[in-house]
Amino acid sequence: MYHLINQLSQESKNELKQKLDSYATAMGGKNAFLKLLEAIRNTSPHPLVSKKTALEFSGGLMKWNKQIHRNNLSMLSVQMNERTEDNANLMPERDHKSYKNISNMLRTLSPLTISVAMNSDKSKVIFEEKAFKIVDADTTIMEPFFELLFFAPISLTKKLINS
Numbered sequence: 001m002y003h004l005i006n007q008l009s010q011e012s013k014n015e016l017k018q019k020l021d022s023y024a025t026a027m028g029g030k031n032a033f034l035k036l037l038e039a040i041r042n043t044s045p046h047p048l049v050s051k052k053t054a055l056e057f058s059g060g061l062m063k064w065n066k067q068i069h070r071n072n073l074s075m076l077s078v079q080m081n082e083r084t085e086d087n088a089n090l091m092p093e094r095d096h097k098s099y100k101n102i103s104n105m106l107r108t109l110s111p112l113t114i115s116v117a118m119n120s121d122k123s124k125v126i127f128e129e130k131a132f133k134i135v136d137a138d139t140t141i142m143e144p145f146f147e148l149l150f151f152a153p154i155s156l157t158k159k160l161i162n163s
Helices: 010-027 030-042 070-082 099-109 144-150 154-161
Strands: 054-057 060-064 113-118 125-130 132-136 139-142
Touching (some): 010 154, 030 144, 030 154, 070 099, 125 144, 144 154
Antiparallel strands (some): 054 060, 060 113, 132 139
């Protein structure tokens, strides 16, 4: 599977690393952040399809603002696999056979925001991140941090956070 992180410029990778370092520090260290990633990967079915729109992990609570249906997550996964090194756009061409379905799915998911709070103070949000960046009507790109959090292999995140 192609990951958007591979396409980022060195400057963007450095910014993402700084964000990871900042969030990891706020959570109590790299291990606390990696425990969150492991909780996400070990949750079945995928945590984003949870009706509670939340995931408790050792040390904290992650919430998101929209319930996501399995079919939308499946469609998103297919679109992620369709991306190439030259084109990270999740939105298909207008003549694509599933254009309307994919467009509706991306429009539905576009306001998705993830937030994390720690057990020590669940009212204090450690970080809050959007899932997608809508460039224009024909271009929707997944935010690299969201991809790292939910879809990229933990080894890729470890490599980035330890670089």
